[in-house]
Amino acid sequence: MSQKTTYIPEPELVQGNHTFGSITSLVADIVETPAPRWWYIVFAISSLLLGLLLAMLAYLIWKGTGVWGLQNPVGWGWAIVNFVWWVGIGHAGTLISAILFLFRQGWRTAINRFAEAMTIFAVMCAGIFPAVHVGRIWVIYWVFPLPNQMQMWPNFNSPLLWDVFAVSTYFTVSLLFWYVGLVPDLATLRDRVKSKFGKLIYGTFALGWTGGNRQWQHYEKSYLILAGLATPLVLSVHTIVSFDFAVSIIPGWHTTIFPPYFVAGAVFSGFAMVMTLMLITRKIYGLEDIMTINHIEKMNIIILVTGNMVGFAYIMEFFIAWYSGFEYEKFAFVNRAFGPYAWAYWIMFLCNVISPQFFWSKKMRTSITASFILSIVVNIGMWFERFVITVTSLAQDYIPASWGYYSPTWVDVLTYVGTFGLFFSHFLLFLRFLPMVAIAEVKMVMPQADPHYYDEDGNELNQANDSK
Amino acid sequence: MSTKEKNTFGILAEFKNPGHLMKAAKLTNKAGFKKFDCYSPFPIHGMDDAMGLKPSKLGYIVMGHGLFGFLGGLALQIWTSTIAYPINISGKPFLNLPAFVPVTFELTILLSAFGAVFGMFFLNNMPRHHNPLFNSERFKKVTDDGFFVVIESGDPLYNEERTRKFLEDAGAVHLELIEE
Numbered sequence: 001m002s003q004k005t006t007y008i009p010e011p012e013l014v015q016g017n018h019t020f021g022s023i024t025s026l027v028a029d030i031v032e033t034p035a036p037r038w039w040y041i042v043f044a045i046s047s048l049l050l051g052l053l054l055a056m057l058a059y060l061i062w063k064g065t066g067v068w069g070l071q072n073p074v075g076w077g078w079a080i081v082n083f084v085w086w087v088g089i090g091h092a093g094t095l096i097s098a099i100l101f102l103f104r105q106g107w108r109t110a111i112n113r114f115a116e117a118m119t120i121f122a123v124m125c126a127g128i129f130p131a132v133h134v135g136r137i138w139v140i141y142w143v144f145p146l147p148n149q150m151q152m153w154p155n156f157n158s159p160l161l162w163d164v165f166a167v168s169t170y171f172t173v174s175l176l177f178w179y180v181g182l183v184p185d186l187a188t189l190r191d192r193v194k195s196k197f198g199k200l201i202y203g204t205f206a207l208g209w210t211g212g213n214r215q216w217q218h219y220e221k222s223y224l225i226l227a228g229l230a231t232p233l234v235l236s237v238h239t240i241v242s243f244d245f246a247v248s249i250i251p252g253w254h255t256t257i258f259p260p261y262f263v264a265g266a267v268f269s270g271f272a273m274v275m276t277l278m279l280i281t282r283k284i285y286g287l288e289d290i291m292t293i294n295h296i297e298k299m300n301i302i303i304l305v306t307g308n309m310v311g312f313a314y315i316m317e318f319f320i321a322w323y324s325g326f327e328y329e330k331f332a333f334v335n336r337a338f339g340p341y342a343w344a345y346w347i348m349f350l351c352n353v354i355s356p357q358f359f360w361s362k363k364m365r366t367s368i369t370a371s372f373i374l375s376i377v378v379n380i381g382m383w384f385e386r387f388v389i390t391v392t393s394l395a396q397d398y399i400p401a402s403w404g405y406y407s408p409t410w411v412d413v414l415t416y417v418g419t420f421g422l423f424f425s426h427f428l429l430f431l432r433f434l435p436m437v438a439i440a441e442v443k444m445v446m447p448q449a450d451p452h453y454y455d456e457d458g459n460e461l462n463q464a465n466d467s468k
Numbered sequence: 469m470s471t472k473e474k475n476t477f478g479i480l481a482e483f484k485n486p487g488h489l490m491k492a493a494k495l496t497n498k499a500g501f502k503k504f505d506c507y508s509p510f511p512i513h514g515m516d517d518a519m520g521l522k523p524s525k526l527g528y529i530v531m532g533h534g535l536f537g538f539l540g541g542l543a544l545q546i547w548t549s550t551i552a553y554p555i556n557i558s559g560k561p562f563l564n565l566p567a568f569v570p571v572t573f574e575l576t577i578l579l580s581a582f583g584a585v586f587g588m589f590f591l592n593n594m595p596r597h598h599n600p601l602f603n604s605e606r607f608k609k610v611t612d613d614g615f616f617v618v619i620e621s622g623d624p625l626y627n628e629e630r631t632r633k634f635l636e637d638a639g640a641v642h643l644e645l646i647e648e
Contacts, residue, residue, distance in 0.1 A: 020613035153548035222588035454487025
């Protein structure tokens with residue numbers, strides 16, 4: 001063993017010599033000052049897209065699901081692909097807020113608030129697709145166990161019903177978790193805003209928070225329990241989404257690798273989305289001191305790890321298809337890579353397995369341009385993964401006579417484009433009216449928040465002598 | 469304000485930093501005060517012990533809710549699938565317990581989360597929009613960078629002059645009388 005050891009301290013989570021007060025104004029001033037002009041422009045564009053989504057949904061409900069590109073044998077197309085993609089994106093928010101909290105990763109505080117907001121809006125986008133996919137949206141309440149005049153109850157053997165429970169629980173719990181985190185920060189805004197109306201609104205939602213330790217005590221307990229609950233929940237949600245496929249008997253779907261593979265893919269795409277959004281907002285709102293290069297690097301490492309898990313799953317799936325000796329399974333995989341949808345398969349492989357490998361290099365991990373480009377590439381790749389899984393298995397399954405080729409229609413495409421309107425219009429409202437960084441939590445990870453920063457009498461210790 | 473005579477809610481003492489607040493909390497607890505609280509913009513580690521607080525009972529509330537979700541979810545599925553609406557689905561048994569796992573799990577989580585959030589609000593007396601503390605202009609700093617101790621007038625040891633002196637000695641940089 002070497003005799004010479006040196007202590008390499010973790011880089012400071014908050015940079016730029018901030019005080020508690022300057023952190024508050026850094027975040028809260030964004031809400032209190034008028035919105036910049038670009039905000040109105042982008043918000044107008046997203047609202048237009050949201051209008052497009054509503055128009056497409058109205059058209060779909062009016063005409064029926066026939067306006068989508070679905071036909072025999074491909075009964076699940078873009079709608080399901082988009083559903084799985086959006087739900088997956090949401091998972092990063094919960095991972096950051098719950099799992100990293102349980103692992104005591106202080107760096108999560110810079111990004112958890114808007115990652116959680118992203119989760120909620122992504123799940124909203126996701127939920128639309130299966131809901132309208134039922135065709136007769138006006139009887140959607142049949143999926144819930146509600147007493148009705150027909151004396152019917154849902155079929156609890158069906159993975160599609162499990163999905164209803166999983167996604168609605170996920171949405172509810174994410175919303176509650178987000179709100180609990182917001183309460184102390186809403187109180188901050190209540191105490192700062194000048195307008196009477198603002199005071200009323202923020203005050204109402206702050207629920208009379210005072211910041212007393214008798215409140216913090218229960219609050220912290222609640223936060224810990226919620227994190228403990230959300231962790232198995234987030235793993236269960238994409239597991240159950242994968243059951244929609246894995247519990248069927250279609251070759252290429254009926255595999256036990258699906259649950260972990262879907263969860264890894266979800267975290268992978270979600271982190272990429274958080275990265276995309278974070279790089280834009282930190283630049284525009286000048287939050288570089290809170291969301292530092294270290295944060296970007298850590299997130300890129302997670303993208304690299306989960307990307308490799310996904311890559312491993314692709315290869316393992318292929319191997320097992322051959323090893324199982326099952327003719328149809330083997331065909332399904334060879335057909336994915338070399339059949340009519342080979343173009344989609346190789347886009348997926350390139351984006352999800354090859355592109356994250358750049359992050360082995362520290363230079364790439366800490367480069368903002370590279371992170372931004374790769375985060376978008378990863379999200380494209382993950383969309384194609386869901387497309388490959390959903391469509392290729394259905395288009396060519398058992399009987400060659402019933403094979404087909406699926407293409408989306410303009411309604412499919414515009415509905416998908418429209419969901420970005422839903423997502424971004426909500427996200428922009430969030431950036432405008434709510435604190436996008438968890439103010440109280442960021443203060444908590446600053447060194448001067450720790451009582452050990454002070455001596456017995458409460459005076460600051462000389463940091464130079466601090467040999468921690 | 470009202471013409472009625474105002475009652476005192478307590479004394480608000482401001483401290484410079486978390487270190488001073490911690491020390492004041494220890495002293496206040498040691499002096500035997502019961503109706504007091506330490507206010508800060510973020511939770512401070514070790515404050516519960518310094519104030520002599522008992523552990524939060526929230527865990528029991530969550531446990532109760534979770535059990536209700538678990539048993540309720542299971543009962544719902546068993547009752548609907550075997551008694552209310554037994555239906556043969558590709559020859560599967562009516563009482564198909566493995567298939568009931570996901571929904572039971574989700575309902576357990578959902579109800580536990582309700583317990584964790586609404587139980588916390590209940591224990592914290594929230595929502596409570598009228599709080600005498602909000603009468604103080606200075607108290608607004610609590611959500612920014614202010615650290616306060618409030619000793620309430622309802623405390624048996626409370627005496628306006630002596631409590632004032634006590635807080636001053638504990639290192640308060642500013643004292644203020646809060647009216648009801």
